Amino acid sequence: MQSPGITLQSSSDSERAREGETSLEGHAEESSSALSLYDIRTRTPVSVLPALNDASNFVHIPCDTSTRLLEQFRNENLNYLPCIHIPPHVTPQELMQEKPFFWYCLTAVLTPNLIERESLFTKVHDTIYQKLVVETTPSMDLLLGLMTFMSWKVYCAKPFLNFYSHLLTGLVSELGINKAPRKDQSVLQGFNRAAGLKTEPAMKRTLEERRAVLGCFVITSSIASSLFKSDALRWTPHMEENLEILASTKECFGDELLVWLVRIQLVVDKSYHLRRDGENCHSSPLVTDVLQSQLELVKRQIPAYLKNNHVICMYFSNAELAIHEVFIKAPIPTNSPDPQSLKSLHTCLLAAKSWLDVWLCVPPEHYMGVSFTIFFQFCRALVDLFMLSTLDDPTWDRKAVQDCVNLFHYLDLLQTKFKRSSDQPGQDGEATIFSKGVSMISAIKERWGPSLMEARPYLPTTEMANPTVHDTLDNPGDLKLDGMDDAWMMELFGFL
Secondary structure, three states: OOOOOOOOOHHHHHHHHHHHHHHHHHHHHHHHHOOOOEEOOOOEEOOOOOOOOOHHHOOOOOHHHHHHHHHHHHHHHHHHOOOOOOOOOOOHHHHHHHOHHHHHHHHHHOOOEHHHHHHHHHHHHHHHHHHHHHOOOOOHHHHHHHHHHHHHOOOOOOOOHHHHHHHHHHHHHHHOOOOOOOOOOOHHHHHHHHOOOOOOOOOOOOHHHHHHHHHHHHHHHHHHHHHOOOOOOOOOHHHHHHHHHHHHHOOOHHHHHHHHHHHHHHHHHHHHHHHHOOOHHHHOHHHHHHHHHHHHHHHHHOOHHHOOOHHHHHHHHHHHHHHHOHHHHOOOOOOOOOHHHHHHHHHHHHHHHHHHHHHOOOOHHHHHHOOHHHHHHHHHHHHHHHHHHOOOOOOOOHHHHHHHOOHHHHHHHHHHHHHHHHOOOOOOOOOEHHHHHHHHHHHHHHHHHHHHHHHOOOOOHHHHOOOOHHHHOOOHHHOOHHHOOOHHHHHHHHHO
């Protein structure tokens, strides 16, 4: 099914075609590029990467290491968010030459050591600012690099995803890949022609561009439905066309997987818009049933060989949580309990359990390849399960909930998984994203433990014991959720 017909060069033709529409701005761009690399906000030079067209000075990695990183990205990372396709015949050297910024971001996100990652990411931040905000030079290289950076920069000390979601949306708009290539001339293109300047017809949309814009939708929609600060990239008829073309073309397995992830995420996006606008109807059983039926329709259409795919299963469970979790905060009438509300609560409970069960099947050595969209879902499943375990309502049986799904047991299993990841050969246990995962679970236990004990006072004290905390952490007393320095994780656990 994989064809080498689409190579990394494929996007260059489209980018050259778009240059014809902006040729009138060439003189301004020339003068802009002559400016020194300077941060106008802080009035200090920025540490940007070498010129994007000078791949020879971009990054130096031993040949065997670069080959290993590329294979790791192909075989692991893209299984969790297949928004990019790197044909098997493409070598690291070719990728570095054609898309140097994307290559740099790829190597940066695969660096497990947090100190080294932050050093690499600082240069990525500065380059994005210089190229997009100062110079305004959009390209597919920047888009793919930004998508990679956002998707696999799992750990961060400062919030950035919401802001970068706007950058990603703006970059897509500048490239125009969310809309069909214009058959009629734009005003600027017509003026260029009248002035005798060179113009070129718009090229046919490439598969690289089609999957990239769909990936941008999944990324921005995941951020929107989790943080509730910004909207996803607006869905357009052309994006629907891209979905159909990828579904029929299937250049690689990732295309088919991406198609179904997008279709699931579209249902999540509908649920998000209802909650964003404060529509009371979202907590109406009728609306919930409509959204659930749309999700069930997608589930029935998925081929049998994909139904047990771990990523698809997690996306489905997350979608059910997004649809039904509104009832967790909605009061249940005590005089006449609504069967539909109780049904939604039970749906949430089973969806959270299902999501965590699938996550526990993911090998710890694959955690470096897991995208932030999955970690956002991880947070939602844990938070919803905690809220269901402590929901104080006479019509809701908290004892039965904790008998069915013991949150302490899941937290212990999750912490053991993160500990196994930090123990992988070559990992510095003191400063990796895996060791942060161990700390995160410890902080959650410490914060949630009293509420869970109050909800189930007869719980044996051994349930509160944490056999892994004192064995893996030097100072467990310092592990409080308020002290966590992972910005998006704190935001998610505080909001959902």
